[in-house]
Amino acid sequence: MIEIEGITKRYDATTVVDDVSMIIEPRTIAVIVGTSGSGKTTLLRMINRLVEPTSGIIKLDGADNRSVPGYELRRSIGYAIQGHGLFPHRTVAQNIATVPVLLGWDKDRIKARVDELMTLYQLDPREFGPRYPHELSGGQQQRVGVARALAAEPNVLLMDEPFGALDPIIRTKAQEDLLAIQKRFGTTIILVTHDMEEAVHMGDKIAVMDAGKLVQYAKPAEILANPASSFVETLVGASERPFRLLSLGRVRDAVENGAAEGEAIPGDASQRDALAELLWSGRPALPVKGADGKPLGRVTVDGLVKRAARPA
Amino acid sequence: MNIRFDKLGVVIAAIAAYAAFLAPFATFRANRIVPGQARSILEALPATAGPLLLAIVVVAALVALFRTALVLRLAASVVALAALALLVGVAGTFLTSAGNTFARVSPASGFWILIFVFTLLLADVLTRLNLSPWARVGVLAAVAAAIGLLLVSGAWNDLSILKEYANRADSFWAEGSKHVTLALGSLLAAVVVGLPLGILCHRVERLRAGVLNVLNIIQTIPSIALFGLLIAPLGWIAAHVPGAAALGIRGIGTAPAFVALFLYSLLPVVANTVVGLAGVPRAANDAARGMGMTDRQRLFGVEFPLAFPVILTGIRIVLVQNIGLATIAALIGGGGFGVFVFQGVGQTAMDLVLLGAVPTVALAFAAAIILDAVIEMTATKRRVETA
Numbered sequence: 145m146i147e148i149e150g151i152t153k154r155y156d157a158t159t160v161v162d163d164v165s166m167i168i169e170p171r172t173i174a175v176i177v178g179t180s181g182s183g184k185t186t187l188l189r190m191i192n193r194l195v196e197p198t199s200g201i202i203k204l205d206g207a208d209n210r211s212v213p214g215y216e217l218r219r220s221i222g223y224a225i226q227g228h229g230l231f232p233h234r235t236v237a238q239n240i241a242t243v244p245v246l247l248g249w250d251k252d253r254i255k256a257r258v259d260e261l262m263t264l265y266q267l268d269p270r271e272f273g274p275r276y277p278h279e280l281s282g283g284q285q286q287r288v289g290v291a292r293a294l295a296a297e298p299n300v301l302l303m304d305e306p307f308g309a310l311d312p313i314i315r316t317k318a319q320e321d322l323l324a325i326q327k328r329f330g331t332t333i334i335l336v337t338h339d340m341e342e343a344v345h346m347g348d349k350i351a352v353m354d355a356g357k358l359v360q361y362a363k364p365a366e367i368l369a370n371p372a373s374s375f376v377e378t379l380v381g382a383s384e385r386p387f388r389l390l391s392l393g394r395v396r397d398a399v400e401n402g403a404a405e406g407e408a409i410p411g412d413a414s415q416r417d418a419l420a421e422l423l424w425s426g427r428p429a430l431p432v433k434g435a436d437g438k439p440l441g442r443v444t445v446d447g448l449v450k451r452a453a454r455p456a
Numbered sequence: 457m458n459i460r461f462d463k464l465g466v467v468i469a470a471i472a473a474y475a476a477f478l479a480p481f482a483t484f485r486a487n488r489i490v491p492g493q494a495r496s497i498l499e500a501l502p503a504t505a506g507p508l509l510l511a512i513v514v515v516a517a518l519v520a521l522f523r524t525a526l527v528l529r530l531a532a533s534v535v536a537l538a539a540l541a542l543l544v545g546v547a548g549t550f551l552t553s554a555g556n557t558f559a560r561v562s563p564a565s566g567f568w569i570l571i572f573v574f575t576l577l578l579a580d581v582l583t584r585l586n587l588s589p590w591a592r593v594g595v596l597a598a599v600a601a602a603i604g605l606l607l608v609s610g611a612w613n614d615l616s617i618l619k620e621y622a623n624r625a626d627s628f629w630a631e632g633s634k635h636v637t638l639a640l641g642s643l644l645a646a647v648v649v650g651l652p653l654g655i656l657c658h659r660v661e662r663l664r665a666g667v668l669n670v671l672n673i674i675q676t677i678p679s680i681a682l683f684g685l686l687i688a689p690l691g692w693i694a695a696h697v698p699g700a701a702a703l704g705i706r707g708i709g710t711a712p713a714f715v716a717l718f719l720y721s722l723l724p725v726v727a728n729t730v731v732g733l734a735g736v737p738r739a740a741n742d743a744a745r746g747m748g749m750t751d752r753q754r755l756f757g758v759e760f761p762l763a764f765p766v767i768l769t770g771i772r773i774v775l776v777q778n779i780g781l782a783t784i785a786a787l788i789g790g791g792g793f794g795v796f797v798f799q800g801v802g803q804t805a806m807d808l809v810l811l812g813a814v815p816t817v818a819l820a821f822a823a824a825i826i827l828d829a830v831i832e833m834t835a836t837k838r839r840v841e842t843a
Contacts, residue, residue, distance in 0.1 A: 192746060194742075194745060194746055215748045215749065215750045216748065217748070218745070218746060218747060218748035219747065219748030220748075223743065223746035223747055225739060225742060225743060225746065226739075227739045228739065228743075229737070229739035229740050229741075229742055229743030229744075229746075230740070230743070231740050231743075231744070231758055231762075232737065232740065232762065233758075233761045233762055242747055242749075243747050243748060246747070246748055246749065246753070289743075292743075292747070293747075302746075
């Protein structure tokens with residue numbers, strides 16, 4: 145659990161982060177959203193003390209983050225940034241091994257961990273381990289960056305616009321990978337982005353920041369339904385709201401009894417994808433199948449449209 | 457068939473034709489200080505060797521002129537250079553009557569120009585072959601070995617430079633080692649002081665402009681003036697600091713030469729360290745900090761290795777510059793190859809000047825090639841990431 149209590153950061157006269165308090169539950173993803181200059185990156189960097197706060201306290205699992213030296217604290221927290229920040233003079237395997245080496249793990253343990261992470265990220269350790277970062281594609285570099293951040297099995301992972309430099313297709317894949325890995329390791333993730341779409345998709349909770357202040361901190365559905373201010377409303381994008389709301393739900397939760405013609409849609413697809421498929425194919429209903437391929441029922445345009453309406 | 461000209465080859469062929477047919481190949485002098493008489497290739501060489509050399513030059517120039525295979529161009533340049541090197545020695549023997557120890561035969565402008573154009577052709581071929589750093593050092597070693605062999609074999613013994621060398625064989629090597637010690641020692645001192653200073657300038661922004669400006673000003677002081685400026689403080693140190701005089705510190709001699717070369721070396725070392733460290737990708741630095749490296753670990757693990765090729769470039773500049781500048785040390789009794797240069801100038805004996813100048817140029821050239829190869833080797837795997 146991460147408790148941020150009354151954190152403020154001032155540079156001379158300008159207040160970059162203004163009295164922010166929030167609690168991030170363990171094993172969840174909190175996304176901090178805001179425009180550039182909103183203080184979201186500074187807030188993130190105060191958690192691992194790359195920036196020291198002017199006032200306030202940050203506790204990790206109950207312990208003040210100032211109770212150990214900064215560099216020791218940072219070795220226990222994963223850190224991934226935009227443009228990955230890989231070391232160009234070190235191989236992929238050496239890059240991933242950075243924190244374990246700093247922590248003094250023995251060689252066999254480091255090698256086992258590097259191989260495990262590379263395999264997890266669909267990079268063959270024998271093929272890619274000895275390569276240098278510039279020999280990798282953008283998507284591969286980004287995966288190595290996240291693998292490096294996870295190398296020492298941190299409980300907490302900080303990510304500063306980690307997918308910002310990726311093209312849309314690779315970005316979607318990277319987001320899915322991260323969600324899968326978060327489920328697998330139970331890592332608490334704090335992710336900074338300016339992309340509301342990404343925030344709604346990834347976040348268990350979303351923190352909206354504006355001019356250094358925390359404007360709203362709530363579940364995605366709540367942010368979409370009840371934006372706390374006109375700023376949040378603008379950020380959400382009024383015309384996008386119903387679709388973003390639908391993207392939060394799975395098809396299996398919108399299944400109705402009955403049958404329909406045509407290709408079935410999987411139950412764990414998003415309701416937004418289902419609606420898109422219905423509208424595009426001009427059909428009123430789609431059959432739904434479970435993970436085992438058995439029919440679950442159907443989804444209808446009418447049913448989905450009702451779900452896209454503002455929650456009461 | 458479509459015949460096409462090589463752009464560089466046109467220039468090479470034109471200059472080679474001028475040098476072979478119009479410019480003098482060798483200069484003959486009755487003794488070492490009287491003005492010389494020019495001799496063309498045909499006049500300077502025995503009956504068969506002269507036309508043979510002309511034929512080789514013409515063929516090699518034709519190979520250069522047209523677009524020909526790289527292997528052919530390589531062979532042409534190597535054969536032409538080898539023939540020139542061998543036959544200039546033959547000219548020395550041919551023009552000097554046996555037993556005449558006063559006469560001097562030296563290579564003249566035609567020879568030097570031919571050497572220059574065919575070296576240019578060779579360099580062009582080697583560039584186009586895109587040799588690996590190791591191969592380039594190998595070529596350098598082969599050339600050095602060939603020249604060494606010619607020197608040892610005595611093929612050039614009748615040339616004027618080697619006659620000057622024969623008179624001063626002992627002092628040549630003593631001054632040579634003094635020259636190298638001065639150049640390398642001052643470089644080493646500059647690296648030992650300059651690297652930490654550069655790191656400090658990188659970390660402390662307020663220091664940067666001040667330090668670099670001071671070093672810039674030092675760089676603009678003419679070397680003779682700097683020697684003069686150093687006489688007083690070094691003389692004072694020698695007189696007042698116990699043990700300083702015993703170490704060889706005096707107002708004139710090696711000490712001020714060493715200090716001056718050291719001061720000139722500081723700017724390239726410090727400036728390149730600062731530039732190299734500033735060029736480290738921001739994201740890599742941020743990631744290093746974010747993952748818990750201490751400042752020291754970041755410096756030695758990330759910043760320094762990434763800045764290393766740029767710092768090496770600075771060291772290369774300093775080494776080549778110092779090998780050249782160390783000749784000036786002779787002015788204040790610091791020794792080195794400059795001794796021959798200044799003696800030669802004093803006696804109007806150009807051969808003696810060359811005895812000092814040629815090894816200096818060769819040393820600087822070899823140092824540049826070796827360090828370039830090292831820089832490329834360290835830089836290949838450290839290419840800047842494409843963000």
